[in-house]
Amino acid sequence: MRVHRRHVGIHADADGAAPHLPRRRSRRTRHEDQGGQHPEHHWRPHRFLLWVTAGDRSRAQVVTWEPVSASDYPEIRAELRERIQQDPWAAALGIQYLDLRRGYCRVRLRLQPHMVNFQGYPHGSVIFALADVAFGAACNSHGEAAVALNVTIAFLDAVTPDATLIAEGREKKQGRRAGFYEIEVTTEDGAPVALAHCVAHRVGR
Template identity: 35%
Template sequence: MNEPKEKLSKAEEVLHRMLEKDAYSKLLGLQIDEVGEGYCRLHFQVREDMLNGFGILHGGVTYSAADSAFAFACNSHGRLSVALSTNMDYLEAGKLGDSLTVEAKEESLKNKVGVYQIRITNQEGVLVALFKGTSYRTSKDI
């Protein structure tokens, strides 16, 4: 006899639907730790193929991981949301072998606009980067 499956939250349902076709997040090796309404926490390991010519984490990788967490958080309410604007401040260099945690939190949610702060920290809790994203919330349900 099959055990009843635990019912997924709206945020978890949306995440699963997004991840089905998100080849880029898979390529980066993003591992989702937690998702909720207006929230996402994920982590990834810095690999050799993610380093730039100076042997440090390529800024595009950091940005991409933050952008994925932003997307998972702002779509978590079940309405298709897209980025209006984003900004990234790089504070420390990521290094080979680092385990980076990316945490997206909703700061404001209105009918059409959401604002999110994303913090990227390493395994020692050092703040590596800050990302701010503003999303446009369409009227289309996911």
């Protein structure tokens, strides 16, 4: 069996930051390129077209490559990063932004004594808020306003009241309006705490 691979319509942003798949340029996009403020380019993972040959039969198979590490996600504009990181709610909770890229966000929160419930464990709403901040930053990192449509969270394990938590949000798929994200909450040493699945809606289209 022989396998042949070639790229399918991949090109990079103007600054060469990361590849994205071409799409039809709308009238609105062309107008914005002529001087109006336009959002970040829509970015999607690599796609490869594999030709698999077995005997006298061949077939094509499209394989998608997804980012593995944070550095695989494209950088965003400095002014957009600053605007997102000035979130008042995140500041009130003491959440720190560790990394923010297009479709990706990593934040940290050191739990405080007033963040526990009557049982002495960190309150679930605090863990949810940390995941939600990572989600909100990741889904707005394209430069277009997005709001939450749905968030479901599973609490996997309890943590100590003085723990430091990390939330890492990753874009799984971005359509024309809806975006799908997965947020992992862990301790600093990587122990799982919670897992959230989120859907965002772009309001500017």
